[in-house]
């Protein structure tokens with residue numbers, strides 16, 4: 001397979017231009033204003049899968065956005081890899097904080113990406129990473145290097161909870177039958193410190209609404225005499241953590257798996273500089289649950305964070321008003337064994353119970369999903385590890401991530417297969433944030449590494 005490097009070298013400009021083409025499409029799944037753009041993006045992905053050599057590609061309708069399915073079955077007796085990715089992206093807001101428009105991709109160099117990075121919403125999460133698989137497939141089919149069967153399933157609702165994908169997977173178990181699932185939608189430690197993600201956190205996302213008086217009131221005439229929903233909401237939220245930054249919801253930690261001293265020592269070996277971490281975020285101190293390191297806090301420990309909060313007057317100048325209502329969106333990141341539906345119930349019960357007289361509280365569950373851990377003693381992980389070792393020149397470090405891809409636990413339940421998370425993004429790539437980008441090095445390294453995974457997985461599986 002020595003000619004993958006040559007293939008990339010001679011097709012590099014086209015690989016970048018094709019990615020730019022889909023990055024120009026604003027496929028924001030959360031905002032109905034982009035409905036047609038999301039649909040157009042699914043068509044574009046279909047076209048690229050056809051060109052990459054799939055025998056059969058279809059747009060599968062669902063109750064929500066369609067799933068693009070493609071396959072190339074070369075011999076049913078050979079192993080089958082199922083590639084999953086998503087073509088939808090997060091909203092670009094706040095747009096004014098972007099240095100260039102989010103859907104007009106530009107290439108710029110950065111300190112971390114001296115070879116250049118593509119700046120656009122979705123560059124890393126997940127269009128760039130999903131597209132590495134399409135280009136790797138193109139290489140394998142056009143040079144006779146595809147060693148096994150492959151199926152692609154690219155969805156358009158990952159950023160809003162993958163509801164239709166659950167629906168689709170339950171109804172298409174046979175169509176999706178596979179020996180391993182391969183996803184590039186996570187990150188790695190650094191471009192010279194490759195790592196493979198071995199765990200994801202679960203998620204429970206809720207919206208809360210506190211209602212006081214039946215209308216907005218003059219804050220002089222009524223101030224001090226009625227419950228102010230914003231005052232109440234912020235106080236309730238503040239009470240959800242104690243002085244050690246433990247979450248105070250009764251039962252919240254009941255099923256949290258405590259790692260052994262050995263496992264924690266193993267984790268602590270991963271290269272990490274607290275100074276660089278603080279410098280990159282321009283903070284003078286880290287903050288979090290007492291008794292745990294930064295890397296533990298953002299991977300093996302559960303969290304509760306306000307993601308948005310609003311109410312009252314936020315326009316120019318001052319308006320003296322006590323709002324009738326206050327709102328917040330809250331995410332809880334969960335660890336394996338915590339059941340997201342149970343946690344959502346616990347939150348709801350607790351939050352309603354701490355509301356003082358004078359207000360009513362409503363908790364609306366949004367979406368969620370289970371966490372995931374994968375052992376490293378399976379052939380999928382071993383094949384990935386060998387592939388990274390060949391292309392990066394060193395063995396990758398297994399690392400649990402703090403992010404969530406809820407559908408991975410569902411894949412295990414419905415399709416009975418393990419997922420290998422070969423992510424090539426960096427934490428500094430600013431996913432979900434203004435100025436999201438993806439390194440050209442990372443994009444091309446992914447395209448180079450993926451065919452080796454196919455090769456080693458097939459060898460290990462058919463041995």
Ligand code: BES
Pocket residue numbers: 125126158159160161162185186187200203367401402403404405406
């Ligand atoms: N690709 C991310 C998840 C991710 C990123 C995992 C980096 C590990 C490292 C995915 O698109 C995402 O954003 N997931 C959401 C959850 C979803 C239900 C909206 C998340 O983690 O907030």
Ligand code: MN
Pocket residue numbers: 086125126158185
């Ligand atoms: Mn993603």
Ligand code: MN
Pocket residue numbers: 090125159431432
């Ligand atoms: Mn995302």
